[in-house]
Amino acid sequence: MLARCVIWLLVLGCCAFGQVSYPSLEVHISDLPTLKARTKDPTDVLLTSLDTILRDREVCCGKDSALEDSLEKADPTSLEDIAAKLQGRHLLSDGRPIMVTAQYLAPDAIGADGLINTLQAKHALLMEWNSHLYVCYGVTYRKDYHANGGVMDTILTFLLLDTRYSDSQREVVFNRERDDWKKVQGMLWVASAPQ
Numbered sequence: 001m002l003a004r005c006v007i008w009l010l011v012l013g014c015c016a017f018g019q020v021s022y023p024s025l026e027v028h029i030s031d032l033p034t035l036k037a038r039t040k041d042p043t044d045v046l047l048t049s050l051d052t053i054l055r056d057r058e059v060c061c062g063k064d065s066a067l068e069d070s071l072e073k074a075d076p077t078s079l080e081d082i083a084a085k086l087q088g089r090h091l092l093s094d095g096r097p098i099m100v101t102a103q104y105l106a107p108d109a110i111g112a113d114g115l116i117n118t119l120q121a122k123h124a125l126l127m128e129w130n131s132h133l134y135v136c137y138g139v140t141y142r143k144d145y146h147a148n149g150g151v152m153d154t155i156l157t158f159l160l161l162d163t164r165y166s167d168s169q170r171e172v173v174f175n176r177e178r179d180d181w182k183k184v185q186g187m188l189w190v191a192s193a194p195q
Contacts, residue, residue, distance in 0.1 A: 024156055027119045028138025036166040042076035045133050048163040050190065052135050053124045058092050059100075059192045066090040066098055066192075079128050079188045080104045086190060097195040105187040112141060112153040118189065127160060128185035129174055134160035136187065 033055060037048040047061040050071070054060045060067040067090060074085040086102035118125065119138055127136040138159035144152045158174040174184070 024140045024142050026138060026140045026159075027116055028159055029119060029122050029124050031122075032124060032135070032137055032161070034166070035163060037163045040164045042133065043071075045163055046074070046076040046082065047071060049126055049133055049135050049161075052161065052163060053126065053190060054192060056192070059090075059098060064093040066092045067100065076133070077128075077131065079126065079186045082126075083188055083190075089195060090192075098192050099195045100190065100192045103189045105189065107181065107184045107186055110184075110187055112139075112155045115139060115155065115187075116141060116153055123189070123191065126188040126190070127158060127174075128187075129160075129179075130183045131185070132162070134162055134172060136160055
């Protein structure tokens with residue numbers, strides 16, 4: 001009898017709130033290079049973070065790379081400026097053209113579905129939080145099933161790499177429940193392709 005009452009309470013609770021949540025899920029990229037910035041200067045952190053994401057030394061970010069000149073002109077503390085400087089056609093050191101796509105996402109434009117799909121496609125992003133740049137290599141999330149049949153993904157945590165460090169400080173977690181979303185300045189998606 002007690003078990004039957006508990007089941008009815010669960011059913012009524014789900015109907016009353018109109019959704020059911022399941023345990024958290026995780027998507028992450030496990031094969032990113034373990035690069036450390038030469039210094040804690042924002043420019044070095046930016047270059048190392050982009051190196052981590054793009055994984056192609058001809059494209060970024062060392063000497064004679066395609067993006068070297070553009071990144072020297074970019075404000076390393078502004079994802080919007082970095083996106084503007086990277087977006088477009090660039091030349092590799094041997095003269096071959098590449099097209100760089102750089103998309104800045106304001107904090108209110110960061111959607112769970114898009115972010116999860118990007119990470120499932122093994123594409124990390126940059127995230128600026130509390131005026132520091134991080135590589136976002138994963139998220140934990142929850143699927144909420146609504147009574148009307150809809151499903152909504154909710155990001156719980158952002159899994160970040162701080163390229164200023166190579167020790168235990170390297171892995172950082174932004175927790176949506178504990179950390180202040182107002183201190184997130186946005187995210188940057190960057191990709192390159194031969195033209």
